[in-house]
Amino acid sequence: MEPPRTPSRRPALALALAFTLLVAGALPAAAFPRFSRGGYEQGQRVEVKGLVTDPAGRPIRDVQVVLELGREVFDFRTFGRTTKKVTPVTATTNERGEYTIVFPWDDYYNSFELAVGVPVRGPRGDTLAELERQDLSRRIEKGTPIVATVVVQNAEFIRNLREFVASVDSADERRVYEQLGRPDKVQVTKFPDRDETAWWYFRSGRVYRFVDGVLRGTEQFDPVRDFPQ
Numbered sequence: 001m002e003p004p005r006t007p008s009r010r011p012a013l014a015l016a017l018a019f020t021l022l023v024a025g026a027l028p029a030a031a032f033p034r035f036s037r038g039g040y041e042q043g044q045r046v047e048v049k050g051l052v053t054d055p056a057g058r059p060i061r062d063v064q065v066v067l068e069l070g071r072e073v074f075d076f077r078t079f080g081r082t083t084k085k086v087t088p089v090t091a092t093t094n095e096r097g098e099y100t101i102v103f104p105w106d107d108y109y110n111s112f113e114l115a116v117g118v119p120v121r122g123p124r125g126d127t128l129a130e131l132e133r134q135d136l137s138r139r140i141e142k143g144t145p146i147v148a149t150v151v152v153q154n155a156e157f158i159r160n161l162r163e164f165v166a167s168v169d170s171a172d173e174r175r176v177y178e179q180l181g182r183p184d185k186v187q188v189t190k191f192p193d194r195d196e197t198a199w200w201y202f203r204s205g206r207v208y209r210f211v212d213g214v215l216r217g218t219e220q221f222d223p224v225r226d227f228p229q
C-alpha cells in the first residue's frame with residue numbers, strides 16, 4: 001500500500017513568488033485580477049469637492065488645489081513604501097473658496113493626496129508654494145463624491161504675497177520681479193516727499209533699492225544659502 005501523497009506546494013509557492021514580483025514592480029498589474037476599491041468601475045467619474053478657508057472660516061479664492069493620484073508600492077531597495085507615477089489633477093478655488101476636481105477611476109492608483117498652494121514667482125519661473133496637504137486615500141474608497149474642507153493655517157502668507165504683487169506697479173519693479181521673482185524681504189521707508197523701498201534677495205546676495213518705484217541702485221553681499229523659503 002502506497003503512503004498518502006503530500007499535497008504539492010508548487011502552486012502556492014508560484015503564486016507567492018508572482019505576488020512578490022508584482023509588489024517589487026517586476027510584473028505588470030495586469031498579471032493579476034483587478035479588485036476595484038470602493039465599488040468603482042474602471043473609468044467611472046469620481047468627484048472631489050470642498051472649501052478652502054483660513055482658520056477663521058473665511059474662504060480663500062484663487063488658490064490651487066491639486067489631487068495627486070499615485071501608485072504606492074513596496075521598494076525592496078529601501079525596504080519601505082514608495083509612491084511612483086504621480087498624476088496631478090488641478091482646480092482653482094472660486095470667489096467662495098469652492099473647488100471641484102473630477103477624474104476617471106483607474107484601479108492602478110491606490111494613493112490619493114490633496115495639496116493646496118499658491119504659485120510664487122522665482123528666478124526659474126513660477127513654482128507652487130504648498131501650504132496644506134491631506135491624505136484622502138481611505139475617504140476616496142468609501143465612494144463619490146468626496147467632500148474635503150482644507151483650512152490653510154498660514155493664510156497670512158497668501159495675503160502678504162498678494163499685497164506685494166499688487167504693489168509692483170513701476171517698470172523697474174516689474175522688470176526685477178520678472179527676473180528674480182518675489183524678494184525674500186521688503187523694506188519700505190516713507191519720507192514726506194518720497195518712498196524708498198529695498199528688495200532683499202538673500203539667496204542671490206543682492207538688494208535692489210527703489211525710490212518711488214525707480215531703481216536707484218543695486219548692492220551685492222555674500223549669499224545666504226540656507227535662508228528659509
